[in-house]
Amino acid sequence: MSKGKILVIDDEDIVRLSCSRTLVPEGYELKMAKNGPEGLKLLEEESFDLVLTDLKMPNMDGIEVLANIKGKWPATDVVIVTGYQTVETAVKAIKLGAFDYIEKPFTPDTLIATVSNVFKIRNK
Amino acid sequence: MRVKKSFHSLTGKLILTIGTLMVVGSLLFWFFLFKHQEKELLASSVKYGYSFVDYIRNSTRYGMLTNQDLLIQQTVEAVGVAEGVQNVQIFNCTGKIAYSSDKKMVGTVIDKNAPVCLKCHDSSGPAKVTPSWKVTKGEHYRVLSIVQPIYNEFSCSTAACHVHPKNKRMLGLVQADLSLELLDKSIMQQGIAITAYVLAFSVVISATLCIILWNLVSTPLTLLSQGMRKVASGDLDHHIEIHRRDEIGELAETFNAMNAELKKAKNELMNWGNKLERKVQEKTDAIHRAQQQLVHSEKLASLGRMAAGVAHEINSPLTGIVTFGHLLLKKFPKGSEEYEDVEVIIDQANRCSNIIKGLLGFARANTAEKSPTNINDVLGSSLNIVRNKADFFNITLVTNFDPSLARIKADAPQLQQVFLNMIVNAADACEGKGTITITTKNVKEHDHDFVEIEFKDTGYGIKDEDLEKIFEPFFTTKPVGKGTGLGLAVTHGIIQEHGGKITINTKVGEGTSFIIRLPALKETS
Structure with missing residues (x-):
């Protein structure tokens, strides 16, 4: 029994790999998508508790992905992963319904803490 | 104080002109006065001469009427030794010296062309003798010669000697030569005195003029020209100290006022110049600052853009390094060499991350x-x-x-x-x-x-x-x-x-x- 289903959307292989190597041992079920459209397609097929999405990606950026998810699957939580967080994008993301944001480079502990925080609140 | 003393100076010219006029005027005045006096003195000498000759005539009258030649000769001699009398002679009609104070001359016949004869006689005809006088140059002093005719009188033609016929008009003449020594000496002394007076007068007048002009004109003019030179050389603080109510005082006052105005204008000009320079400097500094700021802002903006790109590219691999470093860390016992090596990897990755964050500060500074x-x-x-x-x-x-x-x-x-x-x-x-x-x-x-x-x-x-x-x-x-x-x-x-x-x-x-x-x-x- 997994702790929860997480979708990771990031164009960088290493980030996706880092997430899976950190979160899978913690008991989470992870699926990966290389970009926004691919992630949204997966969301159409199955439901996820949490989406970890990169902010800056080709074709579709994280803010657009967030807007789509919050429009179609409001029950799914979204955490923005960003390489260059600025106050404006963070505020914008929170306003659009993001649960939190994580700054790259993140440590496994930070990632685990953020994710477990999401599930703690979801399970309340 | 240096004052020009040459004749080119105003004072020199004035003194020269006025002095010359004074000397020439005085000389002319004294010359004419002197001439007039000489004429007067001569006239009185002539008058005295006539009286003297009249006196001889009267003294010898009795001798002549009584035809006493010796008496006449003695009288003439006695008169001839009087002071100032050089010679007394009585001529008869034939030009012979009948009596003379100089005995040697008695009997001498004078040529009809002699000056004394030509007085009365022209080349022909009878003599028209009138009393006359003449001044001639003597050995040392001039000599006044007085000639007086002796007319035939009633008593002469009727005298017992019957020497002179009735129809004869003239019997002879008396000539007296009188020395003008006293007159000439007096005139010479007067001339010397007058020259001395003129010279002394000219010197006193010139000196007085000199002092007056020096104080009234030269000194203030020198002060003025010195002041002008100082002002021309840039000393606008110079003040001419002439406190008088005349034209020169007014000139000095006007000059001082002009100088003050000049100084004021110069100061204003300098202030404007300084102000302008300051403003130009301020504006130049402002432009320089703006330019520097622009360059700096542009630098920051481009660095920000680069940082954003780099951050995106670097942060993902850094995430991998940090994550896998931590995963690796769990596989080694704490304190082992491997554990410490992996810690170095994580530290260095974090350092890279900090550099990226710093770079991102530029991107943020502009927003x-x-x-x-x-x-x-x-x-x-x-x-x-x-x-x-x-x-x-x-x-x-x-x-x-x-x-x-x-x-x-x-x-x-x-x-x-x-x-x-x-x-x-x-x-x-x-x-x-x-x-x-x-x-x-x-x-x-x-x-x-x-x-x-x-x-x-x-x-x-x-x-x-x-x-x-x-x-x-x-x-x-x-x-x-x-x-x-x-x-x-x-x-x-x-x-x-x-x-x-x-x-x-x-x-x-x-x-x-x-x-x-x-x-x-x-x-x-």
């Missing part, structure tokens, strides 16, 4: 969101962040916050970044122990209100050669790994973005003051 902010509050929260850090345990933090500090329009998180940077730098400069004093106050400069924040440390100060580069990106004096060299560059960018400026007062070995000045918000109460 400030400003709102009315109280600087004291921002400083307070910044101090709360650092206060509990180990680096600050031995550092005394002193705060002098002005409670009436004006608010400013600012991006509070950016300013917090600036203040944290300032405090951390100050602590680094103190090397863990010392005092950091933070002061805030309202200041006024060129009628504009500012808020001033001073960060003063007791650290090692900044060297002169480092001061120029201190705000350059990637310039640092901290040990490798401790500073990125971006803190002050970002700080500078943020303060400029807020319209403020940073100045540094530092002395090596004593400490440094960073003074930040930001424009105060104009609030309507």
